[in-house]
Amino acid sequence: MKSFKWLYEHVQAHRSGEDIELLLPQPLVPEVLAEQADDRLLSDMARRVFRAGLKHSLVDAKWPAFEEAFFGFDPEKISLMSDERLENLMQNDKLIRHWGKIKSVRINAMMVHELAGQHGSFARFLADWPQSDIIGLWALLKKQGNQLGGNSGAYFLRMIGKDTFILTDDVVAALKAQGIVEKKPTAKRDLQRVQDSFNQWQEESGRPLCQISRLLSYTVGW
Numbered sequence: 105m106k107s108f109k110w111l112y113e114h115v116q117a118h119r120s121g122e123d124i125e126l127l128l129p130q131p132l133v134p135e136v137l138a139e140q141a142d143d144r145l146l147s148d149m150a151r152r153v154f155r156a157g158l159k160h161s162l163v164d165a166k167w168p169a170f171e172e173a174f175f176g177f178d179p180e181k182i183s184l185m186s187d188e189r190l191e192n193l194m195q196n197d198k199l200i201r202h203w204g205k206i207k208s209v210r211i212n213a214m215m216v217h218e219l220a221g222q223h224g225s226f227a228r229f230l231a232d233w234p235q236s237d238i239i240g241l242w243a244l245l246k247k248q249g250n251q252l253g254g255n256s257g258a259y260f261l262r263m264i265g266k267d268t269f270i271l272t273d274d275v276v277a278a279l280k281a282q283g284i285v286e287k288k289p290t291a292k293r294d295l296q297r298v299q300d301s302f303n304q305w306q307e308e309s310g311r312p313l314c315q316i317s318r319l320l321s322y323t324v325g326w
Contacts, residue, residue, distance in 0.1 A: 132265030182213035269317035
């Protein structure tokens with residue numbers, strides 16, 4: 105496993121002439137994330153679910169209709185939606201009528217509402233989750249939510265500004281080149297190896313996980 109210094113210098117050498125810092129994402133600080141409204145976080149979560157496998161622009165163009173159909177993504181109101189009411193949404197041609205994803209909105213609203221009750225708000229729960237165990241947060245979203253497996257949970261977190269790495273094809277290729285994994289990690293043991301590696305790079309650099317993730321992706325393909 106190479107040091108963070110090697111990663112950064114490798115990217116600098118192969119992207120000479122570019123300002124590397126401008127290419128890197130910037131997460132929200134925890135206190136700013138904690139102030140976000142839970143209905144906005146649920147809206148982003150649902151939009152991430154509907155974006156999967158579709159052009160983002162298509163989903164985004166329809167999103168005002170989703171906001172109207174789902175009560176502005178109020179978690180409590182959606183949690184109380186009946187099966188019949190959800191089924192009626194399948195007749196709304198302003199929406200993307202995918203039954204599995206329509207149902208996921210209520211399941212995820214119930215998760216958001218429950219965690220908000222336990223922690224003061226869903227935003228506070230996410231903000232307080234330690235970066236050193238981001239794979240644990242992925243696992244929780246997958247287990248308690250719906251349609252948030254694979255990279256969807258991580259992409260949702262990136263959307264809202266929660267610091268996370270994402271196992272894109274390039275990041276996985278780089279992890280394989282570093283000898284950290286042999287294939288895309290899905291087993292808990294392999295995911296922990298990845299987390300441990302990111303934790304070490306973060307300790308070396310003081311940088312957020314999302315920046316290390318982006319830099320790592322730039323080390324392949326040259």
